[in-house]
Amino acid sequence: MDVKQDPAVQQEQEQGKRIGKIVLEVKDLKTYVRTKRGVIPAVDGVSFYVKQGETFGIVGESGGGKSMTAKSILRMEPKPAASIEGGEILLDGVDLTKLSEKQMRKIRGREISMIFQDPMTSLNPVFTVGNQIGEGLRIYEGKMDKKTLKAKIIELLKKVNVAAPEKRISDYPHEMSGGMKQRAVGAIAISSSPKIIIADEPTTSLDLTIQAQYLRLLREIQEKSGVSIIFITHDFGIVAKMCDRVAVLYSGRIVEQGTVRALFKNPSHPYTHALINSVPKVEKRVDRLYSIPGQPTPAWERKKGCYFANRCEYAVDRCFEAYPPTFDGLSGTEGHLADCWRLEDKTWKPKPYLA
Amino acid sequence: METEALLSVTGLKKYFPVRSKMLFKKSTTVVKAVDGLTFTVQSGETLALVGESGCGKSTTANVILGLEKPTEGTVFLEGKNVHELTGQENRTYRRNMQAVFQDPWSSLNPRMKVQEIVGEPLVVNHKEMSSSEVLEKVKQVLTDVGLDPSLMGRYPHEFSGGQRQRIAVAAALVSDPKIIILDEPVSALDVSIRAQIMNMFRDIQDKYHVSYLLIAHDLGTTRYMADKIAVMYLGNIVEYAETEELFEHPLHPYTEALFSAALPSDPDIERDEIILTGEIPSPINPPSGCPFHTRCPKKVGDICEREYPEPGEPTAPGHLVSCHIYRK
Amino acid sequence: MKKKPMVLDEQPKSKAAVVWSVVRELPIVPILIILIVLIIPTIFAELLAPHNPYSGSLRLRLQPPSFLGGPEGYLLGTDHQGRDILSRMIYGARISSAVAASGILIGGSLGIVFGLMAGYFRGWIDAVVSRLVDITLSIPIILIAIAVATAAGASLGVLVGLVAYYLWGVYTRQTRAETLKWAESQFVKRAQVVGCSKLRIMFKHLLPNMVNTIIVLITLQVGFVIVFEASLSFVGVGVPPPNPAWGLMVSEGRMFVVSAWWVPLFPGMAIMLTVLSFNMLGDWLRDKLDPKLRQV
Structure with a gap:
């Protein structure tokens, strides 16, 4: 490859x-x-x-x-x-x-805007794409005249690389290809900046x-x-x-x-x-x-200690007694954090898995 | 020289009629879901059918499983046409061909106990077996798939997704089948469970010497599980080769694009993505000639639009590709 | 506006505790009403009824309830023939139960079988069955009832037949819809691959999964059947007199609404309470038995 x-x-x-x-x-x-x-x-x-x-x-x-x-x-x-x-x-x-x-x-x-599973189905089939992008814009930026609105919509479509946005603005979702629809959904997601x-x-x-x-x-x-x-x-x-x-x-x-x-x-x-x-x-x-044995323990059956201990090949007695603290500075970089008792030993790390 | 294949599919076509009723006229068009497939599965091996949604891989599975009749072409299991069986022959076929489906939550009847689910193929097809023999066999396969047989009196909802998939595999194994169709068997499972189940499939294959026909869209899974791979596009096989040969030397432009879109297993891997333009054409009116010509970045010329590229000589042992680029 | 903080449960609830928490939510009032007004009188009518429900003394006609100054021993008063209303209501419960049970049993069984066939075989069977159901459900049942009762005479048998005839359509439609839904599921596909016969798939795989829906449907329809029986009796084509059916009692008492209001009121209340209770129970069951809500 x-x-x-x-x-x-x-x-x-x-x-x-x-x-x-x-x-x-x-x-x-x-x-x-x-x-x-x-x-x-x-x-x-x-x-x-x-x-x-x-x-x-x-x-x-x-x-x-x-x-x-x-x-x-x-x-x-x-x-x-x-x-x-x-x-x-x-x-x-x-x-x-x-x-x-x-x-x-x-x-x-x-x-904060949100994109859900299968983004393409989030377009409403009965409105034009321009209409749907404009709807958000009007809510977020207040009233504006048609010309400015259109200009802003075109600008957004350009941002998501839609070719010939002036024409696309009056398309209905079914008139667009899947890739175009994706882009339109992207434009809606960023319409509120x-x-x-x-x-x-x-x-x-x-x-x-x-x-x-x-x-x-x-x-x-x-x-x-x-x-x-x-x-x-x-x-x-x-x-x-x-x-x-x-x-x-x-x-x-x-x-x-x-x-x-x-x-x-x-x-x-x-x-x-x-x-x-x-x-x-x-x-x-x-x-x-590598296959992790078992499956996650449901919350109502959890015992004290590390939640992963019962599936962990490195677990020691301590892991079953209390939830481990968070260790920072792992692999020599600040901000690399992990919760595991074994990391108390600065040199410890999981064995490389040789397949 | 070659021994008879366990499963052999020849020229398989499956068209679905679509009736559209206009006010005054009725017109019937067809969806060409599967449009001429030929492949074989040898005993004990795994063949994967890979492709994106709408490529016809699930329809192929349904036809092979006898759930649909083919429009054209034949499916032979151990030398017998599976769509022309009656009586005892049919029961033998049902025993020899089993399936595991994608969703472990809906593939087990919630109102049946595990022992009933797993034992059902025997109850239905091995009428000569006594109920204690059935139970013995059920216990044995449950152990083989890594489940405690003492749980067999429970109902499916008492098990997790991975355990349910094991139950489904046990039910598929109980009649000692020759081949199991695995229809996306791990894609609905959690990552940590997937590895367990994939490893189990491989162990089972070693122990039972069963063949798998794997239907999958995930390339990592196929590379791990399959011996041979057939890449499908719009109801056709565009490329067919042994797994390692295919991944190391993908030839068809579609295979190349598909592989380039695969997610990396490491952040340092950066692929040259081949972004395909346009849409997958509708199987109602598939393109003439090569089905991929409308999106192909490497189109040779008019011939791609005119003529279907029959796979010529293998480029490497067992490596077939349906593309004009590789035809001399 | 202040909300109560959620506190983590230290101890997980045991299975028994989970079962108990469901039991505790049982709609106790409707169940009690159904027991007291319908079930217990049905079973123990002979023991409970203080008087003969069929004959009374004309001397004692239209007496008010005993707690309103009526004669001793006639708790809810008497009707225009001097019969004890309480006793008639107790025996009336038996008639209501009998009509509801047999009507639902016959209509439900037919409907389930036809619904399974239509939904699983599809094709022409589905077309024929579905059209028949449409026809059944589109003709006002009261019209048919009046026609049949006039032609064949009112009797309990005719009433049960009418109930079954109407419910057949309802059950067929519901079972067909459920069958279509479950037939798509992967476990049915698996059963086909295994080689199960159509009969086995219908009765071993599909039917058990509809039990919840059917139970809810039955619960909701007991109410309907009771109202149906009452309305037919009210217009005079239901239970023939002198049988003590609730609807008939309301009907007979309607001319005394002003002078002896207790005659129609108490059977009317029995109808209302039973129907209301069954509907509440049905709603509760629907919530509880919905498989989507059953998962934790």
């Missing part, structure tokens, strides 16, 4: 991105959910930050709490079954957990070639508008391709976070390490995949 493996090139590309100050900071977020089996912590003290122009990945398996984290940031946790019971969500210094629903409505879609776009598994239902188109579009949008993107995904491939930094969630907690390269090169938490080694590679055939 045609593979370029040149870290220098990659480095250059990253520096080309304008990464700025912190836009969003989540501190010790706790979201609890009432289930039949009692109240459980779906998000159990999650802390991370996202800088301007940065792409942050939240990766984990079902039940890990990644979707609930995203919903909590938007204050769309399913009430009343779920409720934020602690922590702060600071958007440019404003704590979203303290805002009323009315105030949140001004944030949602405007400051949001600070952050939260993309919740936006490409899981898409075919490979369509997914590639879409990911490229998101990159273009980011380069042009400098928006931050939070990617919620279960796919390490997407993280590797798109993200600058990443947090790995397990049972409602971030077990490891850091730059994507640090995590891939030096996974420090046994769970991250195992996950990366359990994904079959396109680039080369592995003899045997």
